[in-house]
Amino acid sequence: MPESTNRTGHALPPGAKTLRFRFNGKTYTGLQGDTLASALLANGIHFVGRSFKYHRPRGIFSAGSEEPNAIVETGTGGYAAPNVRATEVELYDGLEARSQNCWPSLSFDMLGINSLISRFIPAGFYYKTFMWPRSFWLKYEHYIRQSAGMGECPSQPDAEGYEKHHRHCDVLIAGAGPAGLAAALVAGRSGARVILVDEHPYTGGQLNDRRNSPATDNWLQQVTTELAMLPNVSLMLRTTLSGYYDHNFCTLLEKVSDHLPPAERQDCRQRLWKVRAKQVIIASGAFERPLVFADNDRPGIMLASAVRNYINRYGVLPAQQLCVFTNNDSAYQTALDAQATGAQVKVIDLRLKPDTPDANSLPGLAQAAGIQIHWNSAVSAVHGKTQVKGVTVHQLSDDGRNIQGPGIRLDCQCIAASGGWTPNVSLFSQARGKLRFDEEQQHFMPDRGVAINPNISAGACNGRFDLAGCISEGESAAFLTLDALKISASKQPVTQPPADPEDQPVHLAPRILWAVPCDHPIGEGPKKHFHELQNDSTAADIALAAREGFHSVEHLKRYTTTGMGTDQGKTSNVNALALMAEYRRLPIAAVGTTRFRQPYTPVTFGAIAGKDLQNLFAPKRHTAIQPWHDRHGAVMEDAGGWRRPRYYQQYPGESMHDAVQRECAQVRKTAGMVDASTLGKIDIQGKDAAEFLERIYTNRWHTLAVGQCRYGLMLNEQGMVIDDGVTSRIGEHHFHMTTTTGGAARVYQLLEDYRQTEWPELDVYLTSVTEQWSVISLSGPSAEAIMQPLTSQPVNAADFPDMSWQAMDIAGVPARVFRISFSGEAGYEINVPTRYGQAIWEKIWQQGQAFGCVAYGTESIHLLRAEMGFIIVGQDSDGTNTPLDLGMQWIVASDKADFVGKRGLQRNVFSQSNRKQLVGLMPEDASQILPEGAQVVLPGAIQSNDKGIGHVTSGYFSSTLESGFAMAMVAGGRQRKGDTLEVMLLSGETVRVTVTGTRFLDMQPKAAQQEAS
Amino acid sequence: MLLIECPWCGQCEQSEFHYGGEAHLTRATPESDNTELTGFLFLRSNVRGDTAERWFHAAGCRRWFNARRNTVDDRFICTYKPGQNAPQETTDA
């Protein structure tokens, strides 16, 4: 096992537990509190991955969520996670991690060849080639796809679970650095409901980059403790404000157990919080900006602040020999801290040597500490491919555009680079905020927000970089926020930490060289200047984009893919824009910026899905009779949100065809019963109930007597059939409407719309009673004989005629019985309160046994009703059919003043005789079942390449008819009765059919249509 | 997700509501001409900016109401009950 070579000492808590982990198959040790990245660096490992396009070796670049390079895969089996930032993985005992996007291994990657041919594959090269031969694209693409992509999708289902929660708060604060802490303290002390989130497992933000200092450490500890004690403040660590949506709706991703060994994890891996915040304070800090110099992607090249963070937070010195390359003062803090830890440090500063050096400035202190500073100099070459071995340093020309003089070589294993600082404006931008470019500090910062998303930015994300300033900005942001919330602010001031020797004024104003020169013109030699590491986008690519006309920032982004990596351009964004501005000779503000999109860091799909999977994916609506169905071999299906028996298997393995034929034959012979509880049911009451129905349905309702039932057809305003069902008059001002199963919710909402907004003058009230009634439909020649013993009232046709209803006791239970049928046989629809549903079903079932009564499902419903020529809305009609198309003109009372759809129907096109009309089809070969959906064509159409003239809507085999039969929508169909047509099968064969009416079973004309699907 | 002020229930999440399209359309009657019919059925102002629209508090009081909203910044200017005219006062835009 390799020794931890780079551990310097004491940054992690003394006595931190030693942890073992594996990386690319080798075992290493780290300490409790490490990230995977810090542990790897402690073991002297910089080279951890390969880049996206050129497959160049890449190392750990940052210390946080902005990491573009060190993307690895962790875990195995159901715990495997691809595309994880090593800088964010908290080390645990037994952690497994692997490099990705390399084959066969990290050190020998076949696709490293892409790096050798990189000259031929600049940005957008694929638009210019792979076009010949035309048919070869899929083959080219196969190899492109193999070489692209990053991690592998896990092959096992997720072993862990997720949760989602809603929360409300007064103030949501993003970032627990000095500004966020100060804001939370003020808001918390004032009694506001505060949520303070930070993506790290600790508070303090960039205070963690600093050398241990009792002054600031105490301050941080006191503030954190006070916040933890305040009952109205939720301090949520390991939690990222990932999405800032409208009306201050924010999503927080909390990593609950990712930092634990799998054996210690709880049920919930991650939790997604959906927070509606009255106000938001953004205190998301700043990113250090990389320098764009020759081969600036080699493992060992890091952000200066990251190096400092590894030294001071983790006690890990990334290398013994370190070059700091900077254009501003802040990196000198890294130089000083590294030097203090025993490293050999040299500084290469792009800036000119100040005429009067200030001994108290950071460079002055560095010089006093014996650190060699190369002023007005640049790193012009980096040596080492899989690990930095040294740099060549050159003096810069006066204008900074060229190097000059002899170069000197410095040995180092790490380059700590700083190009200045970029406020993290992602969340502000997500919240629709507009940015402006600050010329002095050379960065974008928040300018103008929008009213629907009230927020305030404070601290470094607002361009404020000094500690005292961040704390006071946090305070004032809280005051403004409390003011907006009308909460009186606590008078207690936030204590500033006492002065710290580290708090030297930091001159951040950088010397701007957006691309640092080397020994050949940028883009015209072997060295590459990357501005975007993950997607391998170089300064030359931006020059190419500018040359080729991709001037818009969005074009630039899309053409060069800059900012499209998993880090979403957190560190690359400004450099890319600035380079474009430079090539186009425009101010950066004129080039503009892209909008940052949600999420801030990638969000696990499992967390977005939460527990809404499998049985919780969608409610399963069961009727009260479900247990009986389960016991009797029902094969269930999903229909309109419900679970319904499709057919009943009398014995295991009975085919659907056999079951349906058996069920239907028995209904025609004696009796059958079906659970029709899923029908939509709407209770309609009020003085104007009849008038309301008169307007909703196409036919007449004033004339319906109490105790009578009537079939109704419902249209939309265009005149198209959208629903049907039987409605019964319960009392003078009381109706019971039924709808199709699938249409119930839609119809109910539609009726409410008309009632409330179109005809508010009507005295009518609607109540959905679908779930209040269990409906048992009993029909067949023996239905009456089965029914009569169950009730004291006569149920024969004379006393209880078709299309009427009666209240009666059934087996002692009060019921509404409707004398209607959808099968064509004598039928009763028995409605009982749902709680009696199963009991009454069983009573009827027992009565029916002497008659061989069967239970039947939806398939038999469909066949039985089709034999009668009754339509199913949604199967025989599809939302584009008028009543006339369906042969149901008889139900349209054209002389009514108005009804929904009346005006729509009056358009001429709907009376044209060539419209598709519902007809019956009988195959010449009676054994044929015409497939639903099959095209109907004129005889010989296949040979003459004619189009279809219609399609089969319902097709079955009927034992009663001893033939296949079908319903179909056929152009001008009613005039074709008796004609021979053909139905085309997918095999290309055709079946000859005769056009008929739709009354396939000419039994005594029975009532109505009901029980639609 | 928007936050919507139901005139009866107060502020609620958008997921409780159904959208109902443009408000204040005049329903076509059998007396309407073709232009009126087409206007009612299909033509929409589809305003970029301040628009009047209908919402239904489906998972709440189950009542329809109207709202004025800016379709660019998604700011609700006001909500009001059916049958009322859109309040015409303008707020800061």
Place this chain on the structure above:
Amino acid sequence: MILPAAKCGACNMQRYSLFNLIRQSLGYHRGWQSNWRTPAPKDHYDIVIVGGGGHGLATAYYLAKKHGINRVAVIEKGWLGGGNTGRNTTIVRSNYLYDESSALFEHAMQLWEGLSQELNYNVMFSQRGLMHLAHNEHDLHEITRRCHAIRMNGIDSELLTPRQIKQRVPMINLNARFPVLGALYQGRAGTARHDAVAWGYARGADALGVDIIQNCEVLGFDIQNNEVRGVHTTQGLIRADKVGCVAAGNSSVLAAKAGLKLPLESATLQAFVSEPLKPMLDSVVTSNTVHCYVSQSDKGELVIGGSSDPYNSYSQRGGFDQIEHVVGPMVELYPVISRLKMMRQWGGTVDLAPDRSPILGESAVSNLYFNCGWGTGGFKAPPGSGDLFADSLANDRMHPILQPFGLERFTSGELIDEGAAAGVAH
């Protein structure tokens, strides 16, 4: 060293080829020319196209290429392809239910099949196949009907069994809460690189003399005697004999400037991508019942979408609830993606017509044409839409394939109701 450019036939367009790529590499790519000029608008054009997306640029390209009309300007208020062309999920298919739709989308499909060569620009049209899943009996009924109808129109279409689906999409969970019972499959369907379509057409049109004017917003129309004479823009009045508005979600806004109302509603359609992954999904898979569709881009990202947000909006932003409505079904159907992550999301403004079919035709103002209403499916058609719209503008009559798609259908009632028949149309 700046190398001379090899030219392309008659026009002065630099030819793209492997040979030229290598050749330019030797000169460090300094010899590549701009894909398009940045011209100042001329005083007058034969035809002005408003909207620099895929449909508008294709229209301009075909006007110049096929009809010799190159006094054409494309006016774009932002950047080329910045609307729905650059915001969609790149799915292309031609398997529509109705004959009218089939004719239009299949015309587009056939142009797609040679588009990279036609434009000398690789649009990466990848015919990797697309399946629409069926989850219940109603769905099966629906896809069967469509399969028959599509075949009748001579377009490839087949029905897949669950087993065949599993072979093509190993990660699918056939026994999801709504089980996978079958699929409608079009092998010639697939994806293309969306930005490249705008850029390829723009480059081609520019080379043929079309002026592409970006950052130029139309403020109004110059209409005299109910005839359009030009457009007022942020760069002044541009006169034109004919104007074609191809502005997707902003069509109603343009129409209002001409005093017209359109049968359109604009809403946000969101989409998102995962982080890049090694190849894991070859086909495009869509499901109307649970509203999600997915493909994998050449970069390796899963490209995912669902239905549009429920309310009218021009904000190009949607709600997180809609994302949840898509991700839930995705994880249910493809459980192995649970630990993958959503990397980036965005929204576009789609122009939804009542029957979910596009609208192409002359408006009530003479010589003012609209090409809009493509809704959630516009990316399936830029080549076909552009070709046929150009033909119509050039010949002062709508091309026969486009005739059923005019505005008149909303008065006559002859809708092409792909929406009623298929739920949403992706």
